[in-house]
Amino acid sequence: MxxxxxxxxxxxxxxxxxxxxxxxxxxxxxxxxxxxxxxxxxxxxxxxxxxxxxxxxxxxxxxxxxxxxxxxxxxxxxxxxxxxxxxxxxxxxxxxxxxxxxxxQNKRVHADVVTAVQLDEPRRAQLRQNLLTRYGAKEIVLHETVDESILGGVIVTAEHKTLDGSLKSKIEQIRRLLIK
CATH class of the missing domain: 1.10.520.20 (N-terminal domain of the delta subunit of the F1F0-ATP synthase)
Structure with a gap:
């Protein structure tokens, strides 16, 4: 076997x-x-x-x-x-x-982050702090990608979960509500 x-x-x-x-x-x-x-x-x-x-x-x-x-x-x-x-x-x-x-063991979380524009340091630090609190981690390792198609906001994938705060997905939600 x-x-x-x-x-x-x-x-x-x-x-x-x-x-x-x-x-x-x-x-x-x-x-x-x-x-x-x-x-x-x-x-x-x-x-x-x-x-x-x-x-x-x-x-x-x-x-x-x-x-x-x-x-x-x-x-x-x-x-x-x-x-x-x-x-x-x-x-x-x-x-x-x-x-x-x-x-x-080290309570370290890797997060894939997609934004419409490159994050500046204050926003990156704020995002990191929010993720530290959310996941109870000691360290957050960000893997950043810029994708202009999301229009604004941020999409974070960490610990097998995706948090979609992109403007594109919010517009889609509104569109679906209006079509009903």
Whole structure:
């Protein structure tokens, strides 16, 4: 019986999270894993190359050594184990699962924010404060996008919920009420 990739990734992430926590290295490991994730995102074919047949074993080992070059022992061991078991295709998923645990422990919420215009600093700070209160978080990480089609207001998606305060959706609501 084979396990799905998310389950496998969660097991790796849980093990690394618990070890990093026990060793008091949680923040450092989080930072390292975030950097490694950035490497995979900047090189979208890297995981495929490390699990595929196009590269020789020596070429793959050289890429793995480059990934491990500045890593702590814990992160280096993770990379090596994931490579040895032929699971480099789920490295980003492992890191995502680790980050989910890290965020949960640190009461950190990621929020996707869509506005019609770029937020200035006072509005960004106010939005962040409102979201801190709403979600009971210690930290809010905003991922901002500008979409002029919403006309005004803001759409926030966080914790699997969407708060739509856009002018476009309010106009739609009024339009539906008038059509009835």
């Amino acid at each position: 084979s396990l799905d990739l998310r389950t496998v990734a969660d097991r790796y992430a849980k093990a690394v999270f618990e070890l990093a926590s026990e060793q008091g290295q949680l923040d450092a490991v989080h930072e390292e894993l975030t950097s490694i994730k950035a490497v995979f995102e900047a090189n979208p074919n890297l995981a495929k190359m490390l699990t595929g047949v196009k590269l020789s074993l020596d070429q793959k080992k050289s890429l793995i050594e480059a990934l491990k070059s500045d890593a702590s022992q814990l992160v280096s061991n993770l990379i090596q184990m994931v490579f040895d078991y032929g699971r480099m295709n789920i490295m980003v998923v492992i890191i995502d699962e680790f980050e989910r645990r890290y965020d949960q």
